[in-house]
Amino acid sequence: MTSVPDQEALLRGFAAAAEAAYGELTALDRHSGDGDYGDNLRHGTRQALAVYDARGGAPVAVLGEAFLDEVGGTSGPLLGLLFTEIAHALEDGPDGWASGAEAGLAAIQRVGEARIGDRTMIDALTPAVEALRAGGPAPFAAAAAAARDGAAGTAALRARMGRASYVGDRVKGEPDPGAVGVALLFWSLARAADEDAEPPLDSVK
Amino acid sequence: MNIPFQPKGGDPVPGALRGFARLYSDLVALREDPDYLVARQRAEGRVVGLVSGGGSGHEPLHAGFLGRGMLDAVAPGKIFSSPHNRQILEASREAAGEQGVVHIVKNYTGDRINFGIAAERLRHDGVEVRRVLVDDDLATESDDTATGRRGTGATVVVEKLLGAAADEGRGIDELAELGARFAAASRSLAVASRAHTTWASGEPGFALAGGELEYGVGIHGERAATTIERPPTEDLVTRMLDEIVAGLPAGPDDVLVVVNGMGGTTLLELYALYDRVAGELDGRGLRVVGSLAGTLVPALDMAGFSLTLTRVEPGWRAWWDAPVVTPAYPNGATR
Numbered sequence: 001m002t003s004v005p006d007q008e009a010l011l012r013g014f015a016a017a018a019e020a021a022y023g024e025l026t027a028l029d030r031h032s033g034d035g036d037y038g039d040n041l042r043h044g045t046r047q048a049l050a051v052y053d054a055r056g057g058a059p060v061a062v063l064g065e066a067f068l069d070e071v072g073g074t075s076g077p078l079l080g081l082l083f084t085e086i087a088h089a090l091e092d093g094p095d096g097w098a099s100g101a102e103a104g105l106a107a108i109q110r111v112g113e114a115r116i117g118d119r120t121m122i123d124a125l126t127p128a129v130e131a132l133r134a135g136g137p138a139p140f141a142a143a144a145a146a147a148r149d150g151a152a153g154t155a156a157l158r159a160r161m162g163r164a165s166y167v168g169d170r171v172k173g174e175p176d177p178g179a180v181g182v183a184l185l186f187w188s189l190a191r192a193a194d195e196d197a198e199p200p201l202d203s204v205k
Numbered sequence: 206m207n208i209p210f211q212p213k214g215g216d217p218v219p220g221a222l223r224g225f226a227r228l229y230s231d232l233v234a235l236r237e238d239p240d241y242l243v244a245r246q247r248a249e250g251r252v253v254g255l256v257s258g259g260g261s262g263h264e265p266l267h268a269g270f271l272g273r274g275m276l277d278a279v280a281p282g283k284i285f286s287s288p289h290n291r292q293i294l295e296a297s298r299e300a301a302g303e304q305g306v307v308h309i310v311k312n313y314t315g316d317r318i319n320f321g322i323a324a325e326r327l328r329h330d331g332v333e334v335r336r337v338l339v340d341d342d343l344a345t346e347s348d349d350t351a352t353g354r355r356g357t358g359a360t361v362v363v364e365k366l367l368g369a370a371a372d373e374g375r376g377i378d379e380l381a382e383l384g385a386r387f388a389a390a391s392r393s394l395a396v397a398s399r400a401h402t403t404w405a406s407g408e409p410g411f412a413l414a415g416g417e418l419e420y421g422v423g424i425h426g427e428r429a430a431t432t433i434e435r436p437p438t439e440d441l442v443t444r445m446l447d448e449i450v451a452g453l454p455a456g457p458d459d460v461l462v463v464v465n466g467m468g469g470t471t472l473l474e475l476y477a478l479y480d481r482v483a484g485e486l487d488g489r490g491l492r493v494v495g496s497l498a499g500t501l502v503p504a505l506d507m508a509g510f511s512l513t514l515t516r517v518e519p520g521w522r523a524w525w526d527a528p529v530v531t532p533a534y535p536n537g538a539t540r
Contacts, residue, residue: 068326069291074318077290081325111321161314161352 004094005140009192011052011059015045017184020204025177032159032171040076041181047071061087074112075121075178079185081107082125097189098132098139105129112161119157119171124150124182144183144190144197151179151200208407209506215405218261218283225268229532233271239289241296243278244271246530250374254278254300255367257309257360258293259316260285262401262505263424266360269533275368276309276531277302284404284505285425287315293323297332304377305333307384309364311356312340313425335377337384339363341393341513343452344421344429357424358465358513359391361501365534369524390516392452394445397422397467397509398435404505424467424504442481442512449514450489456516460486461525462496463513468503470510475499478510495525497538 018025018041026038048066052059064087067080082104089100105125114120127146132139154176158169183200190197199205211217219240226235226242233242241258257267258280267279278300280288297306306327310320317338324334341359345352367384375383397419400409403426410426413419418441421429436444464479466472479498486493494517502511517525526540 068322072289074287074315077322078318081322084329107325111325112318 003138003140003193003195005097005189005193007059007090007192008052010189011045011048011063013191014063014185014188015049017188017199017204018042018045021180021184021201024201024203025180028174028177028180031174032176036073037075037177037181040071040073041079041184044071044076044079058087058090060090063087075181078108078112078121079181081111098129098135101125101129101132101143114161117157118161119154119159119176119179120161121176121178121182123154123157123176124148124179124186126150128182128186138190138195140186140190140193141195141197144186144195147179147183147186148198148200151175151183154179206407207402207506209402209404211404216283217404218281221261221264222268222281225532232530232532233268236295236299239280239292239295241278241280241288241292241299242268242271243296243299244273244276246273247277248273248372251277251371252302252304252374253371253377253380254297254302254306255309255364255371255380256280256293256297256300256306257364258282258288258296258320259311259313260287260425263502265500265533266502267364270361270364270368270529270531272529272531274372274527274529274531275364275534277306287313287319290319290322290326293320294326297323297327297334298330301327301332305335307367307371307377307380308334308336309360309367309384310336310338311360312338312353313355314352316356333377335381337363337367337381337388339388339391341388341391342421342423343392343394343448344423346452355423357395358393358463358502358511359388359515361463361465361497361534362391362461362513362515363387365529366521366524368529369527372527386518387515387521389454390456390518391513392449393463393511393513394449395422395424395465395467395509395511396420396441396445397429397504397507399469399508401426401468401505401507410507419509422467422504422507422509424502426504426507438478439481442478442485445512446482446485446489446514449512450491453514453516457518458491459494459517459522460491461513461515461517462486462493463501463511463515464496464498465502465511465513466500467507467509467511468500469506469508470500472499475510482512494522495538497535499535 029037064083085104086100089096339356
C-alpha cells in the first residue's frame with residue numbers, strides 16, 4: 001500500500017520551503033542567471049496560498065494557476081504547467097501523481113525544448129518522474145531523492161538554454177536554481193505523503 | 206548622457222500603450238490586465254487569427270502592424286522583455302478565428318517559452334494553435350548553440366505576407382506552412398555606430414569609439430560578435446550584401462528588400478542606403494520586386510540599420526502588394 005500525498009500539505013510545505021530557501025535560491029540564481037528565481041518561486045507559492053486560503057479549491061490546481069498567471073520570467077510558468085497537468089490527472093483519481101508529472105514533464109519539454117544535461121529543471125524533473133513511474137514501497141521518497149541527485153548533478157554542467165547559456169563555463173560549480181526548485185517540490189511532496197526524504201538544501205532542514 | 210522622456214517610476218510601456226490606443230482608436234483597442242492590443246477590423250474571410258508580440262522598444266513593431274491585412278492581436282512585453290504568457294493567452298483567445306490562431310514569434314528563448322506556454326493553455330481550452338518562428342539574423346548563425354538565429358527585420362515581411370494570405374481565408378495549417386517558408390526565405394544583418402540609450406542612466410548600452418562599428422548587432426542591445434573599424438558606407442553595404450546573399454537559401458532571383466533603421470538613424474540616411482542596396486542588387490542579378498525603408502524594427506534609439514532580403518516565390522508578390530489598414534505599415538509600399 002503506497003501512501004497518497006495530501007494536496008494541502010504539499011501546498012503549505014512547498015510554500016514554507018520556498019520561504020526558507022529564498023536566500024539560497026537567490027544566491028544560486030545570481031551565480032547563473034538574473035537573480036530572480038527565489039523571488040519568483042516565493043511569489044508563486046504566496047499567491048497560491050493567498051488564493052487557497054481565500055476561496056479554497058484543489059491545491060495543486062491553485063498552484064498551477066498562480067504560477068502560470070502571476071509569476072514572471074519563464075521558470076515559474078513552466079512549473080505552473082507541471083502543476084496543471086498533475087491537477088488534471090488527479091481529477092481522475094488519487095493515482096494521478098505519476099501520470100500527471102509525466103504529462104507535465106512532456107509539456108515543459110515541448111515548450112522549453114530543453115533536454116537532460118542542459119542544466120535546467122529537466123535534470124531534476126526527469127529522474128523524479130522516472131522514480132514515480134517505477135513505484136516501489138516509497139515512490140515519493142524515491143522521487144525526492146532522484147530529484148535531489150539530479151539537481152546536485154547540474155553543478156557539473158554547462159548551460160545550453162536560457163540566460164545562463166550566455167556565461168559559459170562560469171556557471172559550473174553551483175547547481176541550477178530551477179533544478180533545485182524542482183527538488184524542493186519533490187521533497188515537499190514526499191513529506192506530504194509521509195515519506196522520509198533528505199532535503200536538497202541546508203536552509204530548509 | 207541623454208535621459209529619455211519618461212514618466213515617474215520609469216516604465217514607459219503602459220503610457221505608450223494607452224497613447225497608441227488613443228491615437229489609433231478607430232483601428233485598435235487596448236485591453237488591460239493583462240495588457241494586449243487588438244485590431245478593430247479584420248477581413249471577413251479570415252478564419253485564423255494572427256497574433257504576435259515581444260518586448261517593447263521595437264516600435265512600430267508589433268502594434269503598428271495591427272489591422273486589416275496584417276495582425277489581429279499583439280502582446281507587448283516590457284522594454285526588451287518577452288510578454289507574459291497570460292497576455293499572449295488572452296490576446297489569442299480574443300483574436301482566434303474559427304480555425305484558431307497562428308503565433309508569429311521572433312526567435313528568442315523567452316518569447317518561445319512564453320508563447321509556448323500560452324499555446325499549451327489554449328490547446329487545453331480547445332483552441333488550435335500553430336507557430337511561425339522568425340529567425341533571420343545571420344550574425345547569430347552558429348552550430349555551437351541551440352538557440353539558433355535571432356528574429357529581427359524579417360518579422361515585418363512575415364507579418365505582411367501572412368496577413369494578406371490570411372485575408373484570403375486560408376486555413377491554419379496552410380498559413381503555418383506559408384509563414385515558415387516566408388521566414389526560411391529571409392536573412393538579415395544589422396550594424397550600429399552608437400548603442401541604444403539605457404533608460405535608467407541615460408548612458409549608452411555599450412561603448413563604441415568614433416571610428417568603430419558594431420557588426421552583427423542585435424535588437425536588444427546585445428553587442429555584436431565583432432567590432433570593426435568603420436568602413437566607407439559603400440563598402441559596408443557591399444560587405445553586408447555579400448554575406449546576406451551568401452546566407453540566403455537557394456531560390457528565385459526575385460527579392461524583397463527591407464532597409465530598417467535601428468531608431469537613431471534618419472530617413473535621409475535610410476533612403477540613401479536603399480539607393481545603394483538596390484543598385485548593388487541589380488548588379489548581382491537579383492530583381493527587387495518589393496521594398497521598404499524606414500524605422501520598422503528598431504532597438505530603442507540605436508544608431509544603425511539592418512538589411513533584410515527575402516527570396517520571393519511565384520505567387521507571393523500579390524501578398525506583398527495587397528493594401529493594409531494599420532497604424533504604421535508604410536501605405537506607399539502597397540499597391
